[in-house]
Amino acid sequence: MSTALEMITAKAGESGWKCRAVPWARMEDLRAAIEGRFEAGLLDGKALRDYLSFIYEPGCDFEPRSIIVLAMEALPGHVVFEWKRRPVPVVIPPTYTGFVRRILTAVETLGGWLAPEGFRAKRPRLPMKTLAVCSGLARYGRNNICYVEGIGSFVQLAAAVSDMPCDSDPWVEPKALELCSSCSICRRSCPTGAIPEDRFLLRAEKCLTLHNEDSADFPEWIDPAWHNALIGCMKCQDTCPGNAGVAGKYEDLGAFTEAETGLLLEGTPLEKLPAGTLEKVERIDFAGDNYGLLRRNLAVLLEASRSLPG
Ligand code: SF4
Ligand code: SF4
Structure with a gap:
């Protein structure tokens, strides 16, 4: 039995x-x-x-x-923001x-x-x-x-x-x-130097995640071009051989129109968003205390996207 x-x-x-x-x-x-x-x-x-x-x-x-x-x-989520007449795909890490x-x-x-x-x-x-x-x-x-x-x-x-x-x-x-015993891929892909060479312990204070989950201004040492996700960071997961079997899989979380992206960047209060836009914000789980982070983090990602080929 x-x-x-x-x-x-x-x-x-x-x-x-x-x-x-x-x-x-x-x-x-x-x-x-x-x-x-x-x-x-x-x-x-x-x-x-x-x-x-x-x-x-x-x-x-x-x-x-x-x-x-x-x-x-x-899976990580994919969401698209129309901005300056082009679609900007943005990643939201798992969970x-x-x-x-x-x-x-x-x-x-x-x-x-x-x-x-x-x-x-x-x-x-x-x-x-x-x-x-x-x-x-x-x-x-x-x-x-x-x-x-x-x-x-x-x-x-x-x-x-x-x-x-x-x-x-x-x-x-x-x-x-x-795999980690003979690998340093994440250390080399980490934009901030948060993964040390000499010890198996993250420099948590240098990890982008700590800073873009927090509402305080980004420290000056963070290069805006390092941001790669709407919150958190995907650099060390995207390149890790431990994810070989799942790399490239994403969940589609929808798209915001140019007008909706503008409303978010203007900091429109949640209760003043059109119902359809609010639903989209809820779907990406930013309709709570973290709503302010959406505007700040999105602005820095969209700004960085301007230097990418169209
Ligand atoms: S990339 Fe992955 S396997 Fe390689 S050291 Fe980093 S966590 Fe370990
Ligand atoms: S999440 Fe980003 S900043 Fe943090 S250790 Fe990984 S690559 Fe570095």
Whole structure:
């Protein structure tokens, strides 16, 4: 008779997902891994406090026995902005769109698989990258990005705490991609020098992602021509051999007309956008607190596109 873990692993495979589970007793090791990432500057203080408070007070209405980690494909998005009478294609890296929707769907689906066995699943506040790497499901690249076999870094991670028993324990110390031992492609493609030669630890403060996710003005040392995505950065993922099987795959996220692009660049408040334009902004997941970033990041990308051949 198969266990509940074997059943959900098989069901995940049928959906094209990957699945691992670790015993809840591993939360002490997760705490140490989280603190290590905080000390390395890869996690901010608020995230650290959130994760630790969940570990100590998970607030489940059942006894937690396992943490289940799921991985599924999440492609980069392509969106086109008409500007100065020509289409400017713009990339949105994986998981900036559909992040919460995919996680909720994954946890709900998992809950549906577990319910007939009498077990429950609850979405936790835990660092999914760290969990995925420590469960053996993923590995870190030299660029501090998570890679899952067969999916590469175009991946959405989801996790659930459950009362499903977990007799196996795949916990491992965080590991790097084997490819990284003889590769420096991402270091050479990184425009900012965020990937050092002498250590396997990103210079997080130099990564474009940190700066274009933040509403503060860009530091002067960032050359505007380095920007390559509406938010985040694709340079080290696009060139990584760990993405050989998925490179070139994109999700079409639609197009903004010249008039709509103008409205965005003028900083038109969300509530004053025509309904159709607002829908497009919602589709690319910029219709929240991050709306201001859309105008700032789009302006710099469109300006850089003027120097490209038409
Ligand atoms: S480009 Fe090379 S070194 Fe960088 S993450 Fe990919 S495999 Fe590792
Ligand atoms: S995301 Fe961009 S800036 Fe950050 S390490 Fe990768 S290439 Fe460099």
